[in-house]
Amino acid sequence: MKHRYKFGFMTLFLVGLTTSILSTSVVLADEVSEAQNALDANKAQSNDLNQQIQDQENKVAQLNNQVANKTLEISKTQKNISANQAKLAKLDTKITKTQKEVKQRRQTLQSQLVNLQKQSNKSALGNVYADFILSGSDLSDIVSRAVAVQKINTANHAALTALTDAQQKLQTFKDQQQTQQAALVNAKQQLETEKAKLDTAKLEATNQQTQLQNQLNANQAATSGLQDQLKAAQDKQAQIEAALKAAQAKAAQTQAAAANQQTEATSAATTATASGADLAANNSDYQAELNANLPSSAANNKIIQDAMQYLGVPYVWGGTTPAGFDCSGLVYYCYKLEGKTVPRVSQGQSTVGQYVSLNNLQPGDLLFWGGVGTAHHVAIYIGNGQYIHAPQPGENVKIGSIAWFRPDFGRRY
Incomplete structure (x- = not known):
């Protein structure tokens, strides 16, 4: 009883x-x-x-x-x-x-x-x-x-x-x-x-x-x-x-069985939380690795390698030397290092070479913002949705992402 x-x-x-x-x-x-x-x-x-x-x-x-x-x-x-x-x-x-x-x-x-x-x-x-x-x-x-x-x-x-x-x-x-x-x-x-x-x-x-x-x-x-x-x-x-x-x-069931069941539920919740943390960490590592590694084709591109030397060089209006570059000046200088001649400003650079859509980009292609003949910014595509460019006064030559500043088209020389 x-x-x-x-x-x-x-x-x-x-x-x-x-x-x-x-x-x-x-x-x-x-x-x-x-x-x-x-x-x-x-x-x-x-x-x-x-x-x-x-x-x-x-x-x-x-x-x-x-x-x-x-x-x-x-x-x-x-x-x-x-x-x-x-x-x-x-x-x-x-x-x-x-x-x-x-x-x-x-x-x-x-x-x-x-x-x-x-x-x-x-x-x-x-x-x-x-x-x-x-x-x-x-x-x-x-x-x-x-x-x-x-x-x-x-x-x-x-x-x-x-x-x-x-x-x-x-x-x-x-x-x-x-x-x-x-x-x-x-x-x-x-x-x-x-x-x-x-x-x-x-x-x-x-x-x-x-x-x-x-x-x-x-x-x-x-x-x-x-x-x-x-x-x-x-x-x-x-x-x-x-x-x-x-x-x-x-x-x-008995009180003991209920207690055991509650313990198992608590343990399962703890395990799920740990698994979620591991997944987040792995995803973070993947993103870091993705950003750190460029495609092998970029390593063989002379224009890209020349441009990478000038990371950190300040933006200068009309600049075409390592003392300071504007966007088209960086492209003009790197092409000149390889014995190639391109127009001095972005408007002219956007009219030569072969038109390339953003879905068919290759490392070394030039990216343009604006229209053909009226482009107002240019960068060098280095792969993985990234490019190197001279952004604006107050900033230095750096690597940017298409995800954050999307160009309108590319040109291949």
């Missing part, structure tokens, strides 16, 4: 426990559902932020390319200004020399007139040339003097005309050069104004990109917390469900 009371009490206890577990399981199911819904919403928001970041990255790359091209234009215009200044300096020297020659020629003419006047004994007509001719001793002397005067006049007139014409031409050319110089200076000022606007736009785009990245980081942190919350609720629900099954199975 004592055992029957004890068994009856145990049965009532297990029934009550089962009812309590059922109620708890329903509550936990609601928690799991809410956590899952919140996690799904957060993941959707993360995907949206990722897309916005890609769009902003693309905008920054476009502005970056425009600034680099504008920098090249300013440099070219400055060279033209310097060359024009040198021309103006030479013209000033020539004009000064011509002015001295005109002055000397006039002084020579004045000396000739003085000498002629000295050779005239008297002034009959008030004209130096006429007086000189008429003061001849005889007709033959008069004719000789007339011929001499004509030769002097002709020579002086020709010399003065030539010098005056040369002086006028030099002055006209100088005026043209000064007009051209003013136009070049104005063009440079306009380019610098445009570049300043691009700098401002790029700064705003970069700041927006940073804000989006911060939102994404916060969202990812929240996602991680929700994943932990969901995992905890799922684990707890699994434990409750296991306990519910155990309580139902033990309703007709």
Whole structure:
């Protein structure tokens, strides 16, 4: 009888426990559902932020390319200004020399007139040339003097005309050069104004990109917390469900059997948790190995190996040397190292070679953002969905991923 009371009490206890577990399981199911819904919403928001970041990255790359091209234009215009200044300096020297020659020629003419006047004994007509001719001793002397005067006049007139014409031409050319110089200076000022606007736009785009990245980081942190919350609720629900099954199975058994069953359920839950941790660790190791190893074909590609030497080199607008590269400058320099010539800027680089879709990329292909002939960014594909590029000012040459900044097409040379 004592055992029957004890068994009856145990049965009532297990029934009550089962009812309590059922109620708890329903509550936990609601928690799991809410956590899952919140996690799904957060993941959707993360995907949206990722897309916005890609769009902003693309905008920054476009502005970056425009600034680099504008920098090249300013440099070219400055060279033209310097060359024009040198021309103006030479013209000033020539004009000064011509002015001295005109002055000397006039002084020579004045000396000739003085000498002629000295050779005239008297002034009959008030004209130096006429007086000189008429003061001849005889007709033959008069004719000789007339011929001499004509030769002097002709020579002086020709010399003065030539010098005056040369002086006028030099002055006209100088005026043209000064007009051209003013136009070049104005063009440079306009380019610098445009570049300043691009700098401002790029700064705003970069700041927006940073804000989006911060939102994404916060969202990812929240996602991680929700994943932990969901995992905890799922684990707890699994434990409750296991306990519910155990309580139902033990309703007709002894207390010892129920205790054993509960112990086995607890052990199984512990084992499942350990297995999940091992799986997560293995997946993490796999990802690390995937990122660390490039395909063997990349090791045999000279362009890739050349580019890898410059990892860490800073971005410089218009840069084409290891002191600093822009995106197209890195490609231009690496191809030049291998004795190959490609256009200097990304727009030109995107028009040569064979078009390649993103599904058929091979290590060594060039990746482009934008359109053919209007590309605003370029990188060198190294395999495994990765590429090496010079991103933007403030960053160094580094390896990027198509998953985070997706190009539009490739070219194979």
